[in-house]
Every structure is written in structure tokens, then in C-alpha cells.
Amino acid sequence: MPNSQSIHIPVTTSPTLFPILGTQKPFLKWAGGKSQMINDLLKFAPNDFDKYIEPFIGGGALYFSLNHSNCIISDLNEELVITYKQVKENVHEILGILSTYQNSETFFYQIRSLEAKKLSEVERAARLIYLNKTCFNGLYRVNKKGEFNVPYGKRTGLFYNSETLLRASEYLQNTEIYHLDYKETLKRFAAKGDFIFLDPPYQPVGKYSDFKRYTKEFFYEKDQIELANLFQELTYKGCYVMLTNSDHPFILDLYKDFHIEIIETKRLISSNPNTRTGKDIIVLGGL
Structure with missing residues (x-):
């Protein structure tokens, strides 16, 4: 696994489809959104990749920051x-x-x-x-x-x-959008040389955890295990894979064979000021 210095990319060198628009802000605020982690995520993005896939799109903070010309986004949330x-x-x-x-x-x-x-x-x-x-x-x-x-x-x-909203609309023009489970999205579209960002519902870290599922379905430990197995399969396929989750012993153990970065974050969704701090992890595969 390369160290973080060897894969650092200045934000200004990211692939650009919309040079006039530049980086676009998300038009939705989403529980677990990654706006505050953008600099950390971009630091570990690959220098070059064929297409970008984000199957838990949420607010799309990383998607809107990458400004790549070939993107697929999806989510299980039909309204989204x-x-x-x-x-x-x-x-x-x-x-x-x-x-x-x-x-x-x-x-x-x-x-x-x-x-x-x-x-x-x-x-x-x-x-x-x-x-x-x-x-x-x-x-x-x-x-x-x-x-x-x-x-x-x-x-x-x-x-x-x-x-x-107008800028987001222009940004989305060359992006494919699907209402699919993440597994189906990756089965259909993931290929060698793609950059895949996985931001699943986080593993709860305590009584006051603010990680909540945003569809009527839930994400249990068995789902986290299934996702970890797929993460490994994608790296074997030759994909560049980045995943975020909570700094939880169960999650750390699932990804112990991969490079893990631990990031201090704030839980902006929480109604309790005393629970608005925490740690996220970034897991890197094939990078």
C-alpha cells in the first residue's frame, strides 16, 4: 500500500469536465455528508481513473468536488x-x-x-x-x-x-443516475481502473450515535461484512476503492488488511452538542 504522500493529489489537478464551474457544492444537506472531510478524501484520490462510481450518493460532496467527466451515481433511496x-x-x-x-x-x-x-x-x-x-x-x-x-x-x-441548483444541473449532465442497491450498481458497472467511493450507513458507535439509515431499510452487521467482502473483491478486480465508516472496533477489524486513516470529525446532525465530535475512518484499497 503506498503511503499517503505518494498518492496525494492537489485539488487543482483533479480531472475537469466543467472548467468554468469548478468545484460544485452539494445542493442537499445529508446525514453523514462528507463536506467537512473533502480535503482528506481528495488527498487519497487516485491520480487517474476511468470512471467514478458512488453507490451511496447521499449529498454527493465528493462527487461534486472531483469534477470528473465520467460518473455513475446511485442510491437505494428512491426520493433522492x-x-x-x-x-x-x-x-x-x-x-x-x-x-x-x-x-x-x-x-x-x-x-x-x-x-x-x-x-x-x-x-x-x-x-x-x-x-x-x-x-x-x-x-x-x-x-x-x-x-x-x-x-x-x-x-x-x-x-x-x-x-x-442551476450549477448542479449542469454538473449532472454527463452523469448516469440509478435507483439501485449498491451491490447491483457495482455488479453492473465496476471495472478495472475505476475509482469507487463507498459511504455506507455507519456502524453505530454509542448510545447517542447519530448514524441513522435514510431509507426504511436498515444496515446491520451482516451488511457491513458483506460490504467488506465486496470491497476486497473490487480491489482484486483492479479498482481503486475508498470507504468511510465509523471508528468502531468491528469495522476496524473488517478492514485490518487495508490502509486505514482515522479522521477527527464533527457530527453536525446531532441535536446534542456533547455528541457532535467523533472519528471517521477512511479505508483505501488498490490505491
């Missing part, structure tokens, strides 16, 4: 995938809908109570962006029925940024 596709294809319609929305508690609960599957896809995208930007701490959480159940965040002011 629909939103990415609609931002790519119908961003002006989304902005038109958002311009009619109000940042108020009454309106928030009216929108939250809507049944997503009865809406058009562009309406579903606008609804998710609105709820994400006006709910408590930007946390996407659903109950066992798959219904969004986060309360109103009581923040005032504009809840969306037109420029961010």
Missing part, C-alpha cells in the same frame, strides 16, 4: 434518486415550484403530509429539496412505512439557492 434526476433534467421546473413555497411551520407540515407517490417526479424533487432545507438540521429520516417524519426546523429566510 428522483431528485437528482429531476435536478439534472428539469431544474427550471423545480425552481418554479420552490418559488411558490413558504418557509413556515404550517406550510412545512402541509408539504410533509403529501404522499410522494401521488405527485409528479418534478413535484417530488421540489418537495424533498424543500423539506431538506426547512426541516430540523437537514436530516432525512423516514419511518418503517417510508414516510418522512423529521419536524420543522424553525429557520427563517430563503430555503433554496437558485444558482447552486
Whole structure:
């Protein structure tokens, strides 16, 4: 395994499809988002790769920072995938809908109570962006029925940024977007020379852990083991693989044969200030 100095890449040398846009910020705030870890993640990105694959896309902080010309993103969260596709294809319609929305508690609960599957896809995208930007701490959480159940965040002011959404739409144009399980995504598309970033639901690290599954399904220890096995298979295939997770003994043991970096982080989603610190790990395979 090369040391961190030998694989460091200055951010300015990342492959560039959109030289005018440069690095794009995520348009959603997502539980477990990687914005605060971007410098650490970019430090360990490969110098050159064929395509970028991120099958737990979430807010897409690393995806938006890499600025690569050949990307595949996917997620098991149907609402999230629909939103990415609609931002790519119908961003002006989304902005038109958002311009009619109000940042108020009454309106928030009216929108939250809507049944997503009865809406058009562009309406579903606008609804998710609105709820994400006006709910408590930007946390996407659903109950066992798959219904969004986060309360109103009581923040005032504009809840969306037109420029961010327009730039994200342009950024997404040459990206393939799929509603797939991560295993199916990697089975279909992963090939030798690809860079794959895996950001699964984290292994809980304590009673007050803020790592929550953002679909109605859960990620158990058996799922972490299955993912670790696939991580190894991908490295054997010749992929460059980077994975993030919690600094948990179980996870550290799963990846003990790979290079691991431990990063101090803040848990911005947590409602308890005393639990807003922690450690993330970055696991490197084939790098």
C-alpha cells in the first residue's frame, strides 16, 4: 500500500469536465455528508481513473468536488434518486415550484403530509429539496412505512439557492443516475481502473450515535461484512476503492488488511452538542 504522500493529489489537478464551474457544492444537506472531510478524501484520490462510481450518493460532496467527466451515481433511496434526476433534467421546473413555497411551520407540515407517490417526479424533487432545507438540521429520516417524519426546523429566510441548483444541473449532465442497491450498481458497472467511493450507513458507535439509515431499510452487521467482502473483491478486480465508516472496533477489524486513516470529525446532525465530535475512518484499497 503506498503511503499517503505518494498518492496525494492537489485539488487543482483533479480531472475537469466543467472548467468554468469548478468545484460544485452539494445542493442537499445529508446525514453523514462528507463536506467537512473533502480535503482528506481528495488527498487519497487516485491520480487517474476511468470512471467514478458512488453507490451511496447521499449529498454527493465528493462527487461534486472531483469534477470528473465520467460518473455513475446511485442510491437505494428512491426520493433522492428522483431528485437528482429531476435536478439534472428539469431544474427550471423545480425552481418554479420552490418559488411558490413558504418557509413556515404550517406550510412545512402541509408539504410533509403529501404522499410522494401521488405527485409528479418534478413535484417530488421540489418537495424533498424543500423539506431538506426547512426541516430540523437537514436530516432525512423516514419511518418503517417510508414516510418522512423529521419536524420543522424553525429557520427563517430563503430555503433554496437558485444558482447552486442551476450549477448542479449542469454538473449532472454527463452523469448516469440509478435507483439501485449498491451491490447491483457495482455488479453492473465496476471495472478495472475505476475509482469507487463507498459511504455506507455507519456502524453505530454509542448510545447517542447519530448514524441513522435514510431509507426504511436498515444496515446491520451482516451488511457491513458483506460490504467488506465486496470491497476486497473490487480491489482484486483492479479498482481503486475508498470507504468511510465509523471508528468502531468491528469495522476496524473488517478492514485490518487495508490502509486505514482515522479522521477527527464533527457530527453536525446531532441535536446534542456533547455528541457532535467523533472519528471517521477512511479505508483505501488498490490505491
